[in-house]
Amino acid sequence: MTDNFYTKLKKYNEKGYSSFHTPGHKYGDFLPNDLLKLDLTELPDTDALFEADGIIKELEKAFSDIYGTTASFISAGGCSLSIQAMIRTALDCGGKLLCARNAHRSAVNSMALLGIDPVWIYPQGSGHYTGRILPDDVSRALEENPDIRSLYITSPTYYGEISDIETIADICHKHDAVLLVDNAHGSHLAFMEDNIHPIRLGADMTACSLHKTMPVMTGGALLNVRTQELSENAKSYMSLFASTSPSYVIMSSMSLCADYIKNGSAMDDYRQCEIKVQKLRTAALQNNIPLPDGLCDPLRLTLNTAAAGIYGEDNQQVFFHQHKIECEFCDGENAVLLFTPFNREEDYERVNAAVGHLKCSSTNKQKIYSCVRPEKAVSIREAMLSPSEIISTDKSIGRIAADTACPCPPGVPVIMPGEIINKDIIHELNRFGIDRIKVKK
Ligand SMILES: Cc1ncc(COP(=O)(O)O)c(C=O)c1O
Structure with missing residues (x-):
């Protein structure tokens, strides 16, 4: 029998990656x-x-x-x-x-x-x-x-x-x-x-x-x-x-x-989880892995792997898969891991091992985000609800975006509908592998 969606998902599960992505119940153990x-x-x-x-x-x-x-x-x-x-x-x-x-x-x-x-x-x-x-x-x-x-x-x-x-x-x-x-x-x-x-x-x-x-x-x-x-x-x-x-x-x-x-024990469980993630954060800092500054979600570990020489989504994924880890999101330079009390002990051990392999010589974070502020031509509504066409991103300079163009995750638009596409936007879209874009006719 050929594989279908269901059997492919089952095979994916058999790989046994530790879940650091949604949903929060992780492996379904909580659900009857x-x-x-x-x-x-x-x-x-x-x-x-x-x-x-x-x-x-x-x-x-x-x-x-x-x-x-x-x-x-x-x-x-x-x-x-x-x-x-x-x-x-x-x-x-x-x-x-x-x-x-x-x-x-x-x-x-x-x-x-x-x-x-x-x-x-x-x-x-x-x-x-x-x-x-x-x-x-x-x-x-x-x-x-x-x-x-x-x-x-x-x-x-x-x-x-x-x-x-x-x-x-x-x-x-x-x-x-x-x-x-x-x-x-x-x-x-x-x-x-x-x-x-x-x-x-x-x-x-x-x-x-x-x-x-x-x-x-x-x-x-x-x-x-x-x-x-x-x-x-x-x-x-x-x-x-x-x-x-x-x-x-x-x-x-x-x-x-x-x-x-x-x-139930939610309060205790979430606080215990907070302590365990804090230990991983401390281990990361000891290895000079840059982490976001200031007040952050205690249950989220954002590791700047680029500072340890691991760039690019594919390379990040190879690295984490070697450690049997599935991240929520890798952006080419940072990897985002979500923890809940429904992670298992071995999940923490795997992250600890991965962090041990991420050695950085300094805490200089690579600055990857450029702040592109495109010009607005028409309203979001007009752009999204008017006739549109899909064209190659490389040929879209000067055109008006007719949809949100974004990598997903995180689902945050690089360009908003109604804005004029410029060369910086095209560069950003290329960086995320977005090679087609919907534009207003
Ligand atoms: C910041 C943010 N808001 C909203 C959403 C949408 O949430 P949902 O997938 O539950 O519809 C997401 C999804 O990833 C998100 O990251």
């Missing part, structure tokens, strides 16, 4: 074997996601208690759905959003559908997808744009950098603006030694990919809402973008996760 039997649908006894008044409502209440929100809404369509609903909840059609330039493409898609125009705010000292948003830049941008009432940022970033949410939230509130945080990578931050979940620090809404860092099946996410006012319409905006057939298997895994947090 009979979970598939709960692949049900909306029935009188099973509640309905978008008219929840039974067991789904109870589950949403459980998450609301866990995260200290006014309301938490379930998504079985990933954090992308939470992000789309979050933006719609904060802004009406045609609104203006102060938006960190390293936004995930789901935010950009949402802006196209809703006709929202971003005013970009650039992360500190970086290029497309990494870096923190600085409070001073937020203050300046809100002063320069007094009509803006919403700020959207990503924290933690794919590389784990965390922005100063508390100060940024204060600034937003002084300007009568709401703070929306793409916290896709930070659902677990509430269970760290210090609770640094953005909701606790004053964010008004957060989109959280539970499945990335908690023991939840892929697709399970939340929209967390801190204030009563914003919570009123959020549910109906979730349904605006969502399937009418949410997966009960995913929602069941979310229920098990809520129980693990409320009644």
Whole structure:
């Protein structure tokens, strides 16, 4: 019999790599074997996601208690759905959003559908997808744009950098603006030694990919809402973008996760995991491997392998596969590894061994990110919804991008729809192997 998708995935699993990527349950051990039997649908006894008044409502209440929100809404369509609903909840059609330039493409898609125009705010000292948003830049941008009432940022970033949410939230509130945080990578931050979940620090809404860092099946996410006012319409905006057939298997895994947090050992487990990752971080620093500075996600290890002479995604992958490690993401110079309590002891041993082989003579990090700021020609909506064609990236100079062009992960656009492609952009796209691009006709 020839291999199909299913058998190929099984063969992949047989390779026995340690999982340092999503989902947070890692090997499925947390999930019961009979979970598939709960692949049900909306029935009188099973509640309905978008008219929840039974067991789904109870589950949403459980998450609301866990995260200290006014309301938490379930998504079985990933954090992308939470992000789309979050933006719609904060802004009406045609609104203006102060938006960190390293936004995930789901935010950009949402802006196209809703006709929202971003005013970009650039992360500190970086290029497309990494870096923190600085409070001073937020203050300046809100002063320069007094009509803006919403700020959207990503924290933690794919590389784990965390922005100063508390100060940024204060600034937003002084300007009568709401703070929306793409916290896709930070659902677990509430269970760290210090609770640094953005909701606790004053964010008004957060989109959280539970499945990335908690023991939840892929697709399970939340929209967390801190204030009563914003919570009123959020549910109906979730349904605006969502399937009418949410997966009960995913929602069941979310229920098990809520129980693990409320009644199980989640707090202890996540703190133990934090200590173990900290040991690996210390080992990396002893070998002079550059790590991101400042406040970072405690459960994410971003190793600058380039400083140890391992460049290029293929070489990085060969190196990590030799150590039986599958990373979340290699960008050619950095490798990002995600840990949860569901990693096994041997996983830590493998990373320790890999770190031992990464010897750097100095801590000089290779600077790879150039900050390309292309010129805008038309709105995101016009660019994405007008007639378009796909052409060779090398021939696209001067054309207007009609889609987000991005390596995925991390799903952060190199160029935004509506911007004019220049030679620096082409260089960046080539670097990521993106050789075709959609442009406006
Ligand atoms: C920063 C960020 N936001 C949002 C998303 C979308 O999350 P999901 O895959 O759960 O839809 C991702 C996915 O990787 C992400 O990295």
